[in-house]
Amino acid sequence: MYNNLFTEAGLSKNEAVIYEYLLKNGESPALNITKNTPLNKGVVYVALNELIDKGLITEKLLPPKNPHVRNKKKIAYFSPEHPEKLRAYLSDQEAKLKKAQNSLEANLGELVSSFNMVSDRPGLRYFEGLAGIKQVTEDSLKTAGEIYTYLDTENTVKKIEEINNEYVKRRLALGIKKKIINADNPYTREHMRKHQQWDAEDSQLTQVKILDHRVCHFDTIMQIYDDKISYISFANDRQVGVIIQDPTITAMHKEIFLFNWSRARTLRELEQPGQIFSKPT
Incomplete structure (x- = not known):
């Protein structure tokens, strides 16, 4: 439903799928995300780490919530941050883009000159x-x-x-x-x-x-x-x-x-x- 919105905001398609799933379903282990989305396990973990780096989800190690599970070893659960974090992420990306643009403008002349010299112009x-x-x-x-x-x-x-x-x-x-x-x-x-x-x-x-x-x-x-x-x-x-x-x-x-x-x-x-x-x- 919101995949296009999230990708327009700068998320990859895989990140958008997982972020929307967590917003709708709340705290979940990677296994549940894999079972309920078209993404395989490897792709899910890569996208989860990217979303953590972007500050849009958090990770916690918790005991299994299923009482019938014999192995009580803690597993990773992933939770979405408040959607306001997405706005903060966008603002941060805009600031980085502006900085990159200024850096490019400052160095574009040298880049053009290098290109022209190679091109004998x-x-x-x-x-x-x-x-x-x-x-x-x-x-x-x-x-x-x-x-x-x-x-x-x-x-x-x-x-x-x-x-x-x-x-x-x-x-x-x-x-x-x-x-x-x-x-x-x-x-x-x-x-x-x-x-x-x-x-x-x-x-x-x-x-x-x-x-x-x-x-x-x-x-x-x-x-x-x-x-x-x-x-x-x-x-x-x-x-x-x-x-x-x-x-x-x-x-x-x-x-x-x-x-x-x-x-x-x-x-x-x-x-x-x-x-x-x-x-x-």
């Missing part, structure tokens, strides 16, 4: 919102090498300052080196003065240079590390992140970055006499 992951931006940012903390970054300081400070501060703290604690090419604008220079970032070698872990003032502003952070490239876009007040995983594409961008790095200049070089910032015409 670039891995591509897409993220949205501040939580997504945080994931994109923190992915580079897994690197085994140095990070190359194109950065607009103003956007970073004004839009993801808290995320960036925590990221920098963790990166430095992990001892991960980073080269940063900043977009040249008044905000960037003032920020670098404030933090005493005059020379590329001011920090053992962080080297900063400024790209030619003709590249005055951009709305994307780009990070290059291992065999990945990540982008964070702030255009039109969006919060969008993308990670591409492909060794060939990444190798090309590393070469382009190092080319730009060799031509970028430090704040000290730019602010020597005759090198004062002026807006592009």
Whole structure:
């Protein structure tokens, strides 16, 4: 009568048969269940143990209730728990499913990337919102090498300052080196003065240079590390992140970055006499 209800709640067909039998007949030994259901002895014991694990029935060792039985050795009797336990079981399963879903979401990108790499296709992951931006940012903390970054300081400070501060703290604690090419604008220079970032070698872990003032502003952070490239876009007040995983594409961008790095200049070089910032015409 209730078999479909119980199977929809997550019980196997055999468990549903036994659980319904116990609800209707009360405390019973396995022998009675075997005699009064279409299940054989082995299947009954397996299903009984599963129902015990689920918290839906209990087991007690009691003397035989039949007074004519000569062997008075205790036998196992199984009793159903209150049907409210089924609701509790469902809630527990929902919580486990939610946890599994969150775990899958957190690791799906890596799984897709692995699949794409085996399939000779670039891995591509897409993220949205501040939580997504945080994931994109923190992915580079897994690197085994140095990070190359194109950065607009103003956007970073004004839009993801808290995320960036925590990221920098963790990166430095992990001892991960980073080269940063900043977009040249008044905000960037003032920020670098404030933090005493005059020379590329001011920090053992962080080297900063400024790209030619003709590249005055951009709305994307780009990070290059291992065999990945990540982008964070702030255009039109969006919060969008993308990670591409492909060794060939990444190798090309590393070469382009190092080319730009060799031509970028430090704040000290730019602010020597005759090198004062002026807006592009």
